[in-house]
Amino acid sequence: MGLVTASGVNFDLPHHNMVIGYYIYDNMDKDIADIRDLLIDKETRQPRYAIIEIGGLLSIKGKVVLIPWSAxxxxxxxxxxxxxxxxxxxxxxxPLDPLAPTRAxxxxxxxxxxxxxxWESEEEEETARRKEVSDSADAPQATTPADDAPITDLTLDSSKND
Structure with missing residues (x-):
């Protein structure tokens, strides 16, 4: 699994890309910075981080911060x-490389x-899915009365074809 920027991929992410350019407001309703890009999971196409730049002035580059999407x-x-x-x-x-942060x-x-x-919530979801499949395999299957009774004495009635 790898992370890529939303602006650098060639598949469509309309509902995620629409937040690029949005402003982030803190808990005091003060605007902090605009979302420059998103880091998204290459496989699931889910956003993982909003990329913002703070503290820059004119042509001086600011500090690049990754904000977890879940925050x-x-x-x-x-x-x-x-x-x-x-x-x-x-x-x-x-991170040293904001476009490729290490797991640490x-x-x-x-x-x-x-x-x-x-990745922890994904692991929990996968564990829950596996448990659900396992539980359904272990659960007794519903049967009808016909399922329990053997079928015997069947003959083909050839008189109907005449």
């Missing part, structure tokens, strides 16, 4: 809300934003 909530028109203060976002950790960096980011890592 964001769709707000009013053209905005996403996050339930933490601006100062915490400004102090957020930045991702764990730290999720810990910092107090969100469950996406």
């Amino acid at each position: 964001l909530v769709k707000g009013a028109m053209s905005r996403m809300d996050i339930n933490i203060p601006e100062e915490q976002i400004m102090a957020a950790p930045t 960096e991702e764990e730290f980011i999720h810990s910092y934003f107090n969100t469950e890592p996406y």
Whole structure:
């Protein structure tokens, strides 16, 4: 499984791409930054992180921050809300390569934003699916009375063909 940017892939992600350009607002309703891009899972096509840039000025590049997708909530028109203060976002950790974070960096980011890592919820969903399949295989199958009774003494009535 790998992460790629939404703007750099050639498949259609209309409902996810529509948030690029949205502003992120903190818990005090202050706009922090706009969403520059999304990091999405290459296989599932699910967004994993919103990419923002903070602290830049004119041509000086700012700090690139990955915000876990699960930390964001769709707000009013053209905005996403996050339930933490601006100062915490400004102090957020930045991976060495924001477009290819390591698992350790991702764990730290999720810990910092107090969100469950996406791979853990996927593992839980997969475990639940496996348990459901296993439970249905172990469950007794419904039978009808005909299923229990053997069929005997059947003959072909050839008189109907005459």
